[in-house]
Amino acid sequence: MASSAAAMAEQACRPDLASLRGSWGQAAFTVEIADDGRERAQGLMYRDQLDPWSGMLFVYERPSDTIAFWMRNTRIPLDIIFLDQNGVVRRIAENAVPFDETGLPGGNGIQYVLEINGGMARRLGIGVGTELRNPVLGEFAAWPC
Template identity: 35%
Template sequence: MRNLILSSLLAFGVAAAASAQQPASQPVADPTSQDAEVAFGGPDRVVISTASGDEHVIMAEIASTPAQKQRGMMWREAVEPGTGMLFEYAPAETASMWMRNTLVDLDLVFIDPDGQVVKIIAFAQAESLRSLGSDAIVGGVLELGAGQAVAMGIRPGDTIQHAIFGNDGADAAPVDESDAALDAPADAQ
């Protein structure tokens, strides 16, 4: 019996020592913390086609993972014209955004799963905790610097082209460079 107790204590001691030598699992960093490093996809080309026939190209970072969507544009001091962030919702859902830890005002463009603009919130106030909802099922939300949606004339019904909406033209036939050269003005060659 004494040997059994000693063996049990020895086994317990070895197990305790082994677990003490193993590093404790690191807690997952809060992606909304200022010092958290969150890598985004992209930047990808996003084409905005307005009802007036204008096309605008934005180079957008892509937020598709939960950590990327939680972080969004927090802690940024500026959003350069012609840039933004495209949040992907797959499967599509109603989305709600807020501006906590966002240091600049933004325009929020809510987009249905087919790439059609369903709602725009212009000049969303920096640092606001107010919930800014899509009021519809969306496949994405495009965040732009405040005033950009108005400057580009984006309205509900306009089209946003990107792979997440399946309308980016990636399946289109490739352009033959020799044909493009024939259509170019003579001084452009």
């Protein structure tokens, strides 16, 4: 893990920081929050790059079984990480293909989605069971602030 990511993971819980931990270690990403319909619809479309330790955290009002993503107008490959109401990773769509309109469903009970650069999840070891820390999770967080 890069030293900057380790230092960020140790910082206080902040809205613009998505910290992840698992048996593989810890990492943190500076994130933009998409918590309304317009922001979630726009996502990371039309961007030519995403800084290595950056991403976008999509926040939904409640868990859902119908959350799915696609890559329409998205120019960069992404890892799309689907998390439940506790901030626990349930599924990862790795290296989603730019411009592909195939639906990528999150599965049951998804409330949060973290998008990071394609291939980063595998490089770090992020997988099912990894926990997210961010203030938006509130009282249900598996890894509370």
